[in-house]
Amino acid sequence: MAGLAVGLLAACGGGTDDQVDGSLTEASDEEKDGGSAASGGPSDDEGDAELGPPETQLPVPAVYDTSRGWQTESGEALALPHARAVAEPVWGANTAEARLRVRDLATGETRWTSEPVTAVSPDSALAFLALSYEGRDYAVAWSAGVTEGDAIERGDEVTVLHIFPVDESTDAPEPTYVEVEGEGRVEERGGLAVTFGGDLDFLPGAESVVAVDPATGDRLSLLPEVLEPPASCADCGPVSDASEAVILGTTPSGPLLGEPGLYDDFDAVWVSGGWSLADIAPDDADPTDSTGSLVADGAIVAVWPSLEDENQRVWAAVDSATGEIRARLQCPVGHTAVGASEGLSSNGRYLFHERVVFDLQEGTGDCFPETEDTNPVRFTAITDTGRAFGTAELPDDPFGDVPLQLDLATGEVTEFLDEEPPPIFPTTDIDGYGIFTDDPDYVTVTVIYPPSEGGDA
Secondary structure, three states: OOOOOOOOOOOEEOOHHHOOOHHHOOOOHHHHHOOOOOEOOOOOOOOHHHOOOOOOOOOOOOOEOOOOOEEEOOOOOEEEOOOOEEEEEEEOOOOOEEEEEEEEOOOOOEEEEOOOEEOOOOOOOOEEEEEEEOOEEEEEEEEEEEOOOOOOOOOOEEEEEEEEEEOOOOOOOOOEEEEEEOOOEEEEOOOEEEEEOOOOOOOOOEOEEEEEOOOOOOEEEEOHHHOOOOOOOOOOOOOOOOOOOEEEEEEOOEEEEEEEOOOOOEEEEEEOOOOEOOOOOOOOEOOOOOEEEEEOOOEEEEEEEEOOOOOOEEEEEEEOOOOOEEEEEEEOOOOOOOOOOEEEOOOOOEEEEOOEEEEOOOOEEEEOOOOOOOOOEEEEEEOOOOEEEEEEOOOOOOOOOEEEEEEOOOOOEEEOOOOOOOOOOOOEEEOOEEEEEOOOOOOOOEEEEOEOOOOOO
């Protein structure tokens, strides 16, 4: 979020205001010393090679070594790829108080445990997220609610963030404390953002956004009605109080906005004061009809109708900072680019978006749509070596989806048709280490497996 203006509210370091009573007040000796309480975790002088099997064994692809690894029962694990770490909350007496614990990805050892943080009020709950920004990882504890009032003065509606920078250090950092007026939601939208309104059910976007620089706590308030579209984009506005434009997120060049369309997508997508998807449309794409979706770490997935074949769409991965197309392909996939499962590999080379995968280094991609002869594939994760995991969806059997993995380098597809139980795929992969959960809907255990010999490390 380059060039953020200084925010309306000053940021400051965390401190004694965040102290809570009870079991959270003192970290355990093990946490202070950097030891691990993980099942399967090593002692201080043991390395990755000496890891034993975690207590919970999950059925996972053979590229992961289930004879080694570690697990946590916190119910929530945040991936920090640059720091090669995992963060998790250590809850206090309730969901309004917690510490943040950061553990080494390979060994499960605790690097550090923070001082306690508390929610806005006892009636509010803390939530956590992780993001990467300008090559550094951050873990954020946040809450929204009403501050305590008194007999005369009522409390204020606020959103509070405690932002922890995370690297390979074993010293707990002082979090940056940020307070934003109003009860919003903290999200990763191309950067750290507090979003308000914009609940369109089928489309992402917000009526207003406060963009927060996680490195400094500086913030900038963004409202669609004061954000001018590029003059070259005929379908972008003008933005006014009557416009339905919503803020999709932030880019290094400015806020990204979209004008909702009729078919679960956007009629126009543009960067305020910068460029629109119409401006950067490839020669074989129709620039008058485009839609897009913001993915983490500054990538946009864009779609245009093909000028060469009315049954095809031109798909592209776009650098949100410059508008440069980094990879593209033609594919007979539906026009929508929103509401999809999507993400980047931890090294930033590969991107998946529902039925489409891109290699941003080679500028290529592949897609797996439903046709007269093929079943559609929905991808859910991708590794640093371009191994994509997903399921082939069988239209005649809604419960018969077939798990599979695609190797982008070779084009080889491996189906797990007859495996029982079917394999669980990672929620995230960092340099070959897979982060798995026992149940995607109600997580009780998170297991980290290292790569097997010949795997993706």
